[in-house]
Amino acid sequence: MNRLSGQAAHEQSTVVRALLQQPLLLRRGRHTHTLDLARRHQAELRAWFDHHLGWRLHIERDRLRLFKTPASTDPQGHLAPTARQCALYCLILAVLGECGKQTVLSELAEKITALTGAHGRLRRFDATHHRERVDLVAMVRLLTEQGVLATVGGESTTTRSQEKEYISGTGDALYDVDHRTAALLLASPVPPAQADGPQALADALEPARADTLDEGLRHALTRRLVDDPAVHWDDLPAQQRDFARARADALITAVRLGLDTRVEVRTEGAAVIDDELSDIEFPKASAASFATLALADLLCTRIDSSHPRRPYVSHTQLHDLAAQLSEQLGQLIPNINGQPISATRVLDACLPLLLQLGLVAHAPGGIQCRPVLARFRAPAGQGLRPEGEELMLFGAHDLPQPTTSEES
Structure with missing residues (x-):
């Protein structure tokens, strides 16, 4: 989309953004204008989704349907259906x-x-x-x-x-x-009733329709970038990881221009920094979310002081941090989920949320902090929740400089 006129590029990115948030759009309310734009640019939009993501775009007068298959079959978010x-x-x-x-x-x-x-x-x-x-x-x-x-x-x-x-x-x-x-709702490449089982259906979601290996890798990586709050290179299969490191500029440019958004790229990975798209967002303000942000900040202190890319925190160390935090929280909030504040209550409320958001991962005898956790570090003197430019992906100040950078 970088060769398009400014107006055409903006109109197309408006449709792309809307479909990534809601793959089925009907002609009603604010989406009426989106459907008009999609019909105006339908050839270009179909080509963009097919080339970069391997997803089919269906356009009718009163409906838009992006047949979007996820980058991961793991449920995301605390509101995901069971x-x-x-x-x-x-x-x-x-x-x-x-x-x-x-x-x-x-x-x-x-x-x-x-x-x-x-x-x-x-x-x-x-x-x-x-x-x-x-x-x-x-x-x-x-x-x-x-x-x-x-x-x-x-x-x-x-x-x-x-x-x-x-x-x-x-x-x-x-x-x-x-x-x-x-x-128009079913987006599975094969009807579920005809699949041999859940794993066969999951395998069918892989971008296998690509004509070449490079095309399949491009589809898989771009899907991760537009779907996931953050993509850590170390989490990718070896072929995808090598492809990402070799083609990061092209991948990031396609996402940045296609979505008209900011993409942050660092040594550990990349993420779209955009409130409307795949950015990480804590649940609405509550004592539990407040406590989770505070615990994230304490864990980030361990990252800054120890410097390994994914520092390990034992259950004992985690309990000590929760005990330290419970004393501080007792001066700010009366309870968590209606229960008196204690180290155990802090962990029961905070750890599941940190795991659901992908900020930490289970490890034998403890947890492993993921680089994206540093987004929720509180700068000195600015309270528990960083804002604006301080809400950087892997931490703006102490982590290694990116190998590839994008201008916002």
Whole structure:
């Protein structure tokens, strides 16, 4: 996109950014303008996604669908659906084809029960169980957000109340069905029902359609860059790691220009620094997130003082840090998750969040701090949460200088 005029490049990057955040866009609200831009630049956009990511872009007058397959099959974020919810999501899509223009929760439950009962390899759905009804409603709400289902008459408040009644076993909820949008949702290269198993389906997500090895490596790396909060070179398979080090300039330039964003590249890896895209964001302010940021800062102190790329912290050392932190936190916040502050409470609240965000990793007898943890180091005298330019990827001040740099 670097050869395009400024206006055309901006319009195309607007569509790219929107699709990376939400791969299915319908002509409604603020996305109306995005669809108009996509139709105007459809040839260039299809070529960009195909060349850099190996993803197919489908464009209709009222729908945009980027058939995006993830760089990793690991769930990301604390709000990621569970395995059961993912299965129910696919099952709802499977039975919607048998529904008319409208459906109700009880009809979906009956059809899913029949479908799972007819296939021995599927876990049977049982709507008499409260947990099953909760998961079903959660996936129906997700499909409502995606435009496959719609509340009748636009009364979302009424529908939410009816969904709660269904979960409690006393009510039902009615939805309009958009069959065309439902047909565009499945992005798997092969239908799940035709895959030999979960691993075969995961293998099919690899960028295997590439014509050459270099093309496959480019697709895999660019997918990681646009999907992951941070890419550590050491985490990559050997071929991808060598390719990244040899072609970093071209890869980063393509992402920076295509997304109209800032990409930070350092010795340890790279990341898109962009609040709307793959940047790391802690959950909304709470005592637990506040404590986690404080613990991240203490762990960063160990990075600065010891200098190994991934310093190891034993369980004993981690408990000592948590004890030190609990004394400080006791002067600032009354409790964590409604419980008195203690070293054990700090670890119970903070460690799962650090692991979920990929800032630390389990290691025998302790944890290993990952380089990206340094983004949450608090500069001296500026409190616990760095802001602006201090929120650098691998730490702006003490870590080795990057081998490749990008101007913001």
